[in-house]
Amino acid sequence: MEDGKYATSFEDIQAAAARIEPYVNRTPVMTCSTIDKLAGRQLFFKCETFQKTGAFKFRGACNSVFVLGDEEAKRGVVTHSSGNHAAALALAAQLRGIPAHIVVPRTTPQCKVEAVVGYGGEVHFCEPTMEAREAACAELQARTGAVLVPPYNYGPVMAGQGTIAIEFLQQVHDLDVLVVPVSGGGMISGIALAAKAIKPGIKVVAAEPGGLNRSPDVALAKMAGWLLPCARTETIADGLQGRLGDLTWPVVRDLVDGVVVVEEQQIVGAMRLIMERMKLVVEPSGAVGLAAVLSPGWAACAATADCGRVGVVLCGGNLDLAPRGFWEGWLPGPPAPRPEEGERGERGQAD
Amino acid sequence: MEDGKYATSFEDIQAAAARIEPYVNRTPVMTCSTIDKLAGRQLFFKCETFQKTGAFKFRGACNSVFVLGDEEAKRGVVTHSSGNHAAALALAAQLRGIPAHIVVPRTTPQCKVEAVVGYGGEVHFCEPTMEAREAACAELQARTGAVLVPPYNYGPVMAGQGTIAIEFLQQVHDLDVLVVPVSGGGMISGIALAAKAIKPGIKVVAAEPGGLNRSPDVALAKMAGWLLPCARTETIADGLQGRLGDLTWPVVRDLVDGVVVVEEQQIVGAMRLIMERMKLVVEPSGAVGLAAVLSPGWAACAATADCGRVGVVLCGGNLDLAPRGFWEGWLPGPPAPRPEEGERGERGQAD
Numbered sequence: 001m002e003d004g005k006y007a008t009s010f011e012d013i014q015a016a017a018a019r020i021e022p023y024v025n026r027t028p029v030m031t032c033s034t035i036d037k038l039a040g041r042q043l044f045f046k047c048e049t050f051q052k053t054g055a056f057k058f059r060g061a062c063n064s065v066f067v068l069g070d071e072e073a074k075r076g077v078v079t080h081s082s083g084n085h086a087a088a089l090a091l092a093a094q095l096r097g098i099p100a101h102i103v104v105p106r107t108t109p110q111c112k113v114e115a116v117v118g119y120g121g122e123v124h125f126c127e128p129t130m131e132a133r134e135a136a137c138a139e140l141q142a143r144t145g146a147v148l149v150p151p152y153n154y155g156p157v158m159a160g161q162g163t164i165a166i167e168f169l170q171q172v173h174d175l176d177v178l179v180v181p182v183s184g185g186g187m188i189s190g191i192a193l194a195a196k197a198i199k200p201g202i203k204v205v206a207a208e209p210g211g212l213n214r215s216p217d218v219a220l221a222k223m224a225g226w227l228l229p230c231a232r233t234e235t236i237a238d239g240l241q242g243r244l245g246d247l248t249w250p251v252v253r254d255l256v257d258g259v260v261v262v263e264e265q266q267i268v269g270a271m272r273l274i275m276e277r278m279k280l281v282v283e284p285s286g287a288v289g290l291a292a293v294l295s296p297g298w299a300a301c302a303a304t305a306d307c308g309r310v311g312v313v314l315c316g317g318n319l320d321l322a323p324r325g326f327w328e329g330w331l332p333g334p335p336a337p338r339p340e341e342g343e344r345g346e347r348g349q350a351d
Numbered sequence: 352m353e354d355g356k357y358a359t360s361f362e363d364i365q366a367a368a369a370r371i372e373p374y375v376n377r378t379p380v381m382t383c384s385t386i387d388k389l390a391g392r393q394l395f396f397k398c399e400t401f402q403k404t405g406a407f408k409f410r411g412a413c414n415s416v417f418v419l420g421d422e423e424a425k426r427g428v429v430t431h432s433s434g435n436h437a438a439a440l441a442l443a444a445q446l447r448g449i450p451a452h453i454v455v456p457r458t459t460p461q462c463k464v465e466a467v468v469g470y471g472g473e474v475h476f477c478e479p480t481m482e483a484r485e486a487a488c489a490e491l492q493a494r495t496g497a498v499l500v501p502p503y504n505y506g507p508v509m510a511g512q513g514t515i516a517i518e519f520l521q522q523v524h525d526l527d528v529l530v531v532p533v534s535g536g537g538m539i540s541g542i543a544l545a546a547k548a549i550k551p552g553i554k555v556v557a558a559e560p561g562g563l564n565r566s567p568d569v570a571l572a573k574m575a576g577w578l579l580p581c582a583r584t585e586t587i588a589d590g591l592q593g594r595l596g597d598l599t600w601p602v603v604r605d606l607v608d609g610v611v612v613v614e615e616q617q618i619v620g621a622m623r624l625i626m627e628r629m630k631l632v633v634e635p636s637g638a639v640g641l642a643a644v645l646s647p648g649w650a651a652c653a654a655t656a657d658c659g660r661v662g663v664v665l666c667g668g669n670l671d672l673a674p675r676g677f678w679e680g681w682l683p684g685p686p687a688p689r690p691e692e693g694e695r696g697e698r699g700q701a702d
Contacts (some may be wrong), residue, residue: 041488050381176635237682265682270679272678276632276672279631279632279633280631281626281627281630281631282630284681324680326675326677330615330635331587331616331619
């Protein structure tokens with residue numbers, strides 16, 4: 001592999017691994033005999049659900065923050081995101097003692113805003129359009145001199161995510177294939193670069209949500225050989241709504257051996273298996289890799305033929321149970337007395 | 352500690368550890384800095400949620416099955432239970448290749464019956480009364496010669512559960528206290544015997560559901576010095592509805608240093624922390640230990656003073672999400688068309 005061909009390299013990923021080692025969790029690899037039987041092969045799950053902030057995103061954010069020189073770092077970092085990348089960047093900046101400016105659409109759920117604030121991030125609200133988000137970021141960069149850290153289309157982020165492959169192949173030597181959920185391609189490009197440098201024969205397969213409401217643009221781009229414009233991004237795997245960028249696409253184009261497209265119902269089924277049989281809390285995006293291995297598309301994917309030992313990245317566990325009413329109704333108790341019409345006003349004030 | 356004083360001993364527990372080692376999972380110990388901050392001390396969680404069959408019960412069941420001589424074993428084992436002990440005994444018997452007769456009340460949820468059947472257990476339905484359960488067991492014993500394996504009040508079961516302490520203290524050497532959920536006392540008596548033999552200064556504290564609908568009989572018995580009759584056993588921690596027996600009580604009386612009684616709402620709060628922050632699926636019973644550490648009763652318990660390093664047993668992860676409607680509504684989609692009255696019959700046949 002030519003050096004400098006892509007936005008990051010195996011050397012960058014090795015340097016990232018050393019750089020972030022004091023801060024990240026070396027996440028465990030788990031197995032489940034019941035799921036092995038269902039899949040008809042041996043599966044090894046790299047549990048990034050146990051990564052700090054609950055998702056693999058902390059690796060890339062951490063590398064992006066700690067790669068900065070002291071002078072540059074002092075001015076802080078900035079990103080626009082309402083998800084796992086925002087929380088990850090906030091925590092990484094907090095660990096370095098520098099400001100993290102997070103531009104957040106006004107429509108973001110309160111719990112996600114609280115996560116960012118909890119890690120010391122400075123939240124800046126904006127209108128919920130991509131233009132408003134980018135404008136707010138540009139304004140903050142201009143005003144503070146903070147460094148922009150995009151969620152995936154960025155060398156240091158790709159390098160940070162690639163450290164997953166170094167650890168995984170240290171923990172399980174003889175994997176035939178790695179299955180990696182994909183949207184913007186930051187994780188799979190880092191993993192493909194590292195895995196193929198360590199073990200040239202290994203296959204890297206992308207697991208992509210498709211179904212009715214999300215066009216599988218990684219699968220389409222790989223078939224076409226160029227990056228088609230795609231629009232529909234609605235999936236329950238809300239962590240996988242990104243789109244390949246100009247830095248991640250070349251790696252995906254050259255080093256990813258196959259794409260398995262999964263339907264929404266298969267993602268729910270995989271989540272259910274992981275939660276019920278492995279006893280792990282996983283978000284929909286995190287279950288997409290297992291969904292791929294269990295889907296009809298797996299058998300149809302040439303890259304997965306004869307793959308008996310499969311590494312699956314469980315990439316995140318930030319499942320918010322509260323909106324699903326999960327925490328209600330545990331304690332039945334007597335029904336609350338219905339207030340008379342006259343009482344209601346007073347209660348309203350007292351509450 | 353006098354040998355033969357109790358239904359089991361440290362020597363029995365060591366023998367059990369060697370006996371079941373080929374079959375049980377050596378479960379990991381996990382930590383969580385967020386929860387440490389909340390608790391104001393360092394917590395170490397022994398994740399029996401990852402034990403085979405999803406709960407610690409497999410240890411005791413496995414020891415009870417493999418301690419039998421070949422002739423005796425051939426006739427099988429029998430128990431009445433609708434919970435984790437039933438599934439555990441079925442799997443242990445399957446591994447030894449002997450029959451497991453499980454007497455199950457007719458009212459048991461289908462999913463629990465399926466778990467027993469899935470592990471090869473022979474299910475025998477009975478009326479949902481304790482008399483009917485015991486009569487059905489006695490009849491099966493008489494007819495088949497199977498050995499009765501009670502869920503907790505039984506030496507080999509107590510010894511099997513005690514192996515948790517051997518592993519835990521190998522994994523984390525300098526624990527000040529172990530916090531163990533209690534109902535029938537099988538787990539805590541085994542753990543107390545083993546832990547105090549290995550590390551005489553260690554404290555063992557019981558975490559017991561109390562609140563409105565369950566009388567905390569371990570706490571009451573420890574205060575009174577004798578086993579008071581108790582009746583109310585309703586708690587969301589449905590794995591903790593047992594009652595101390597004549598074999599477990601003497602160990603609890605002599606070796607348990609304190610009891611912390613927790614309310615139902617504290618159990619739900621602890622479950623939520625474990626699922627949201629640790630990303631582990633846990634059943635209510637499994638969360639009772641953490642609930643105790645975070646409850647006001649912890650500070651009031653003399654045995655927990657100056658305990659900075661706390662071992663908590665997360666004893667089970669068999670949380671059934673389906674009855675809570677958890678798996679519904681992920682995929683909104685258009686509402687299904689309402690069939691006309693005439694169509695309904697045809698659809699019913701076609702499905």
